[in-house]
Structure formats: C-alpha cells, structure tokens
Amino acid sequence: MDASWEEFGWERLGHGVGRRRLPVWDATVVLVAGTDGALLCDTGSSLREGAELSDQTQSLLGRRVTHIALSHPHFDHVLGTAAFTGARVYGAAGMAELLRDGADELRADAVGQGLSGRDAAESAAALVAPHHEVREERTLDLGGGREVRLVNLGPAHSGHDLAVLVPGSPAIVFCGDLVEESGAPQAGPDATGSRWPAALDRLLALGGEDALYVPGHGAVVDAAFVRAQRAALAARFGVS
16 A cells, blocks of 8 residues: 555555645545545545545545545635544544634635635535534544544644644644744734643643644645744744
C-alpha cells in the first residue's frame, strides 16, 4: 500500500499515513489506515472535491474511509464530507450545532473566496455535521495496532479546533489551521487570539520534539517551526 502514495499524488508520512495538498486553497487532508478502518482528516472545499478524494482514497486503500475528523468548521476543510457515505464523522464539541445552523454562512464564505455559486450551493445543501463530538479527547482504534487520538484544542484559530495525533516514531500531528506554513496564520471573526498560543503549547506537548507537524496549509514542519509560530501569535495578540 505505501508504495502507491506518490503514484496517487499523496505524500507518504509514515507506514499507512499520507497527506495531500489540495489545489486552489492549498488545504491539506491526511489519511490514516489501519487493518479495519481508515480515517480521513478534513474533506476538502466542496462536494465535488470530496467525491474526488473519496474515489482516490478507495483506489489507494482498496476500501472506503470509515472515519472522518474535521479540524475546524471552515468551508475549505468540511464541505466535502457528504461524499463519504457511511463514515463516522468527528468534530470538536459544539461544531455539529454550528454547522447545522450555519450552512448559508459557509456557502457565502465559499463563494466569497472563489468557489462557484453552483458548487457552493450544492455542497452547503449536502453539508454533514459531526455525528460524534470530542469534548476533551477520544481514541479511535483503526485495527492492527493503529490508534489515533482526537484532541479538542479550541477555541483558538476557530471556535472548534480539533487536532489528530498518530503515535509512532516519529509521531504525526495533524494541526488543522492552528498551524499554517504557506502564509501567516489566518484569524477570522471566530478566532480567539488570546487562547491560540496556549493551544500551540498543548499541540507541542501532544506531539513532542521529534513529531512531524502537518499544518492545515503548507509543508510539513517541525516543533521548532510551531514554537516560532507560537511566539509570533503571542506577539500579534499581546499574550505571553
């Protein structure tokens, strides 16, 4: 299986773990495979993009994605979820209600950022909210000794930030947009800047010094990069 990651346009991060940087908004999705299940972290910016990811992951693994973890409720990370029929969807506590009530806002944001009106409307109409909410943390068993930890670190970049830890040597941490490499971290109206540096402290404690940290946008980074971004955010928002 691992020999096929690059063939499908994915970057292999470890045994049974890979990620793909999606076009246009450079959002990252991460795929984690066990013997019994497969977890996809984030689902793309539209139902069309989610369907492409669903077809691609099924070709790559020979089976469907069984679990989805949504890192935060922004359109470029959640609008593809409906393409993964039957998957169990996880998000930080409060995210389900936000998505159920906020489909029109997501659609408008997507259009404002350049998604076509047709794709945005179709994706928002099919929007899937998390079935399972993570209040503190939750461990998923994907089989074959593959466990992943979902950890609620928000509010910070958004009101509902979820990180995913894949233990191993090295550990792999999917950060969502708590960390961004391809540009300065984006702070919209739902950001809580005063708590963002502390969320990165928890992220670093979760992964440790030798982990691979996978940002929501951009190249994979190390702990030193996360610490530097934490310092920049602390200065930006006037917190220690």
